[in-house]
Amino acid sequence: MKQYIEQHKERFFDELFSILRIPSVSAKPEHKNDMERCAHRLKELLLEAGADSATVMPTSGNPVVFGQKTVDPSLKTVLVYGHYDVQPPEPLEKWHTDPFEPVIRDGAIWGRGANDDKGQLFMHIKVFEYLVRTGQLNHNIKFILEGEEEIGSPSLAPFLKEHKEMLSADVCLVSDTTMISDKIPSINCGMRGLAYVEVTVTGPNKDLHSGHYGGAVANPINVLCDMISQLIDSDGRITVPGFYDKVVELTPEERKMMARAPFDIEEYKSFLDINEVKGEKGYTTLERTGIRPALDVCGIWGGYTGQGAKTVLPSEAHAKISMRLVPDQTSAEITKLFTEHLLSIAPPYVKIKVTQHDGGDGFLIPISSDAYRAASRAIKEVYGIEPIPGRGGGSIPILAEVQKILGIDPLLMGFGLERDTIHSPNESYLLQQFFFGMESIALFYRYY
């Protein structure tokens, strides 16, 4: 594969850039057309790479791209999952280059989706092309590329249910996660689930003059802050009653194994430029993101946010709150508990509305499987080091559904790095990881 990459590198970049240029932001309805364009471009790329067939299949939301090549029904089948939608690029002013005009600079590809997940899914298409063109394809391969991962994959579970047979496979191969570092490869063995809600606090029916009313009428921003402040206690624990009831506690042995992952807290703090970390009492930083749930305000707004001083007591305040979940918490149950709790602590002088964005459940995968062992061997061969089995703090909600509905385990061969700042301005994907990723995936097929 290494040689093939060298020969075709420039074309690879051109093709990848053609999808990175499409602003397929699933969170914003105005990009509907871009979602279609991106799906059709991926269909073309699958056919060019050697798929027997590839189609853009409608869903109640954004379309799913499905492509496949059957070599021999008796061989193992690999289902490659990826997503072509991306996070909103905002805040735009923090990008050094246009988020949708990718560039190569300092040994990396820069642009929204360079890593998450266009860059990572593209590796699979190119490895597929390589295996087909060099006559080395000894598996049946199916691709399922969705356009709603960043908004919680609302249409994909119904799609999986409807097309169970079409999607049948032995393993679901996914590159949509990170490694510990480019020197310390790892394979994700579990991910957190997600519950995401939007809260609106309404006080008076109009914005008021803060001089005429300040001190006599509850200010919805102050109330929202009070309520948010009550959601986490001084030990860093979430106060929603029942929140921890289903959290699977790891055994001391399991925690000891996790602690073997190399982690330098000083490096971590210096990378983020913070003086101290903060989280749930009694757990390490890696445990806090790997095996413990978390609650974060992802966005807050209300009142006057322009330049200068406007003296207003606003009518409304808003917050977007995400909760990262661990097995066996379910997104549905946690959303319900959260909503009930929030309404129960709401003071009588405001009105509260909680709306739900799509979430998903967390999952765990066994490290004893053939697929895991093949991936581990492949990565070891490329990186020279055996990968560490890790736990990802992020969420790919649909993978729990893949497990449940299709009955196949996902295998998370992710090649992202922390430095890639996915979901943030200046997302990038290191070229070395892009190349090593393709080499590792090609070897996975050899050993699986």
Next chain:
Amino acid sequence: MKQYIEQHKERFFDELFSILRIPSVSAKPEHKNDMERCAHRLKELLLEAGADSATVMPTSGNPVVFGQKTVDPSLKTVLVYGHYDVQPPEPLEKWHTDPFEPVIRDGAIWGRGANDDKGQLFMHIKVFEYLVRTGQLNHNIKFILEGEEEIGSPSLAPFLKEHKEMLSADVCLVSDTTMISDKIPSINCGMRGLAYVEVTVTGPNKDLHSGHYGGAVANPINVLCDMISQLIDSDGRITVPGFYDKVVELTPEERKMMARAPFDIEEYKSFLDINEVKGEKGYTTLERTGIRPALDVCGIWGGYTGQGAKTVLPSEAHAKISMRLVPDQTSAEITKLFTEHLLSIAPPYVKIKVTQHDGGDGFLIPISSDAYRAASRAIKEVYGIEPIPGRGGGSIPILAEVQKILGIDPLLMGFGLERDTIHSPNESYLLQQFFFGMESIALFYRYY
């Protein structure tokens, strides 16, 4: 005056609309030109009304319009204060008509500045015109119209100091406040001061993926909410140490007198569509806005505030916080106490920055003066009811400076009403109040 209004009404509206159409928003630097335009238009109007002279005088900020007519140096001199700058119109989508295209509808003038303060200051120019043209002017009149009231009048105190002689007068007449209702006239005998700060909380040096970091790194929005929540205790008292040290407590007699102002709590709640009022324990609603200080978050923002769900742990969170002050709290001291307190409660895992916007001190004025009595008699004659001496919750910071620097008491003949929703969308000014206001002001000159 009544007849004069009837004859010239249409011209009055045309002239007033010509200044309402100028978006003189002092909080936004991009309106610099509009400030100049508005000042020059007012100079024209003063000269047309009969001023001996009128000039647009530069300051380090927006210009001051000064105009005067001297009838006889031995007569009393009235200094009319007003401001031609307005609050930002946002949120624009809540306006029923263009904020800067005034209309007359339902017996009121609608538009930004219709009341605060263009509509109210315009009454004084027209009364002045009436007195000049009908040969009834028996006072010397000076106008000082500034363009920075809504941002705390940063340039006016130096201007007052520099031009003490030019501005010498016996009383400073101001229409920039409200009455209890159009049926219950009142004259403001005191106003609150203002301290206004902007707080920035910085956590990690970049926006992070809330899955990868959530639970392990302090979220600046959560921290900001925690800190805001700590600023007011469960009795509604502000927790900043020393905050109440200089607050003048009213005697039981004074509070009894205040309580005579008619006030219907049910009407108040229904006007605002709230189930309960909220404020400092042990004080009534009118006391809470009249004689007690208050702390309000006027704006908050951070993270992702667009449509849909973005899972980000943001780098920064921001809030604009106003504190309304009462005698003898000073804006400078309270800002210092607040800043020190905020830094003292800041947790070690974030960085805090507090910047100060311009504020001002509160003041009280005696109801025994000739000017107050003349105003009271004038209003009683027009409304048929003796006006109640009240306390305004808002702030005109510069008036405390007028008292200190020029040594003259302000007299607050305000004709605004709560229903005018100044500082909010759909600001309006009732025509009846506009007309009664001019009649009252004309009579003030007769009785003073």
